Amino acid sequence: MNTPSAIPPVPTSFRLIVTGGGTGGHTYPALTAIRTLQARLAAGGGALDVLWIGTEEGLEARVAPAEGIAFDTVVTGKIRRSSNPLKMASPANVRDMARVPLGVAQARRIVSGFRPDVVLATGGYVAVPAGLAARMCKRPLVLHEQTVRLGLANRKLAGSAARIALSSDSSLALLPEQLRPLAVVTGNPIRPEVLSGHPDKAVDALNLYGFERGLPTVYVTGGAQGSQQINDVVRDALPWLLERANVIHQCGPANVEPLRRHVASLHPGLAARYHLTGFVGPELPDVLALADLVVSRSGAGTLAELTALGKPAVFIPLATSAGNEQAHNARHLEESGAAVALIGEVTADRLVAAAGPLLTDPARRAAMAERARAHGRPDAADRLVDVLLSVAARS
Ligand SMILES: CC(=O)N[C@H]1[C@@H](OP(=O)(O)OP(=O)(O)OC[C@H]2O[C@@H](n3ccc(=O)[nH]c3=O)[C@H](O)[C@@H]2O)O[C@H](CO)[C@@H](O)[C@@H]1O
Structure with a gap:
């Protein structure tokens, strides 16, 4: 049974x-x-x-x-x-x-x-x-x-x-x-509070007053330690992303400083739409509530949270996870239109091609969110x- x-x-x-x-x-x-x-x-x-x-x-x-x-x-x-x-x-x-x-x-x-x-x-x-x-x-x-x-x-x-x-x-x-x-x-x-976040609380907790409210918000997460691969790809795509979205980037506690130096070279108007953090703590539910699109590793915990919430996502799986489990997770959601999976070598161009249609088309995001929710438990x-x-x- x-x-x-x-x-x-x-x-x-x-x-x-x-x-x-x-x-x-x-x-x-x-x-x-x-x-x-x-x-x-x-x-x-x-x-x-x-x-x-x-x-x-x-x-x-x-x-x-x-x-x-x-x-x-x-x-x-x-x-x-x-x-x-x-x-x-x-x-x-x-x-x-x-x-x-x-x-x-x-x-x-x-x-x-x-x-x-x-x-x-x-x-x-x-x-x-x-x-x-x-x-x-x-x-x-x-x-x-x-x-x-x-x-x-x-x-x-x-x-x-x-x-x-x-x-x-x-x-x-x-x-x-x-x-x-x-x-x-x-x-x-999944932690029940993950389901009851509030976007305005994220703005207050993380001081996101420079975010452009008319633009969608992207939450980038590499898991608790952060992901060097995702950090590199997002860093390269950042000028493009920030023209079209606000970005909260969870990069791993050890990776904050090098990225911060890079952000210093951005136009101040764009930099105001970017929030960099090593780890998202108790405000995670609010950050997820604010996010219109998530760019993420496809670990099982993150997937369970994103599907329970119904969030459109672009997954960049960890290539070496046991039995290629993260790629399997990501593909499984992609097959039903519940996410986009970027498997193999991932460049800023691939991220832009995957995220672009989702950032410009709220109806496309809503349809993907609905299909993601069908996988949630x-x-x-x-x-x-x-x-x-x-x-x-x-x-
Ligand atoms: C590298 C590795 O071995 N990864 C495995 C690890 O994933 P790992 O534990 O790295 O990632 P998961 O996605 O499963 O879980 C991450 C959890 O941390 C939370 N979080 C993350 C970042 C942050 O700043 N704040 C925060 O709270 C997420 O919301 C989530 O609840 O265990 C999973 C479950 O067995 C597997 O599917 C993964 O393949």
Whole structure:
């Protein structure tokens, strides 16, 4: 059975361990699941005890404590994939593989002490030790996969899972046959505030008073770290873009300075229509609400947000993402007219050719937005919480 079943009863207390992180794509679905479960329990007068197991370096180490979520760390190693056996045996890989058993031992102590009703793993290499510890401690493990194919961590853990929650129907056919009975399609949870942004708040928060209100606004985003490729292409297309649009450019915290120097050479009238930032924080929902067009990487989290909102987009996928997953994501939306996918070498000319018709034709943007919305799953967090509750009720 691959769709969530009847809504399970809500208990008065629930103990949850969440593990996963590294990037936003693994962190925000976990955060959203926690908040949604908390709200479900609170509505019935109950309470959630939650602990997040992550690494010190991952995004989760900032996100969880800022949300008041108890946070513990284990050591773990990033296994760098390569088809070349010599590279797989690189000193960094050997060192990191040696850290995995230590991480599992640490996670086992944490899981046996906390006694969770369920362990939810959302991917990223930190999920491996805690997921294995769940099995050792005989606690049910639920996996959530954001991407179309199971990521490396989830592949390692799949044999230990009680349920595997998927973001897309198209993942079912790609699962090994023996895992299909465990699968349930929930969608990829997005933070609810992403759906309730306000354009005027973005103007105030980011001081966008130089923006020309009669022009469309383009939001450029390369993911939490930014994307050098997107930065280069947008920098080259900037004079053209700013003649036709306002631009908010999220370039990654390390890339702000070189771009700022470049902007100094723009005509002041055009420069006023350009806002450069390393990272978009709490104002992200408002920035998305202001955006008429998004130019972006096609990571699963960004896609889930843009489709739930119904935003026209030009995607420039990360070419080296595992199994070319980002290109697959982008193509999938392009096939139904829900986005434009720029795959392969991307130049400013290609970006201009893709963005031009969308910037000049609001009806074309509206049609693309409608088709994007058809792919959105704004109820994904609720569906994932249903899975957590039903797994706990069964065990
Ligand atoms: C390089 C890499 O391995 N990418 C993977 C990573 O994506 P990665 O985590 O890089 O990107 P995603 O698109 O999945 O998620 C990014 C998240 O960060 C948020 N955000 C981004 C920029 C910013 O300034 N502010 C902000 O809040 C976005 O709104 C989104 O919620 O995990 C995804 C989900 O498993 C995969 O699909 C990607 O292929």
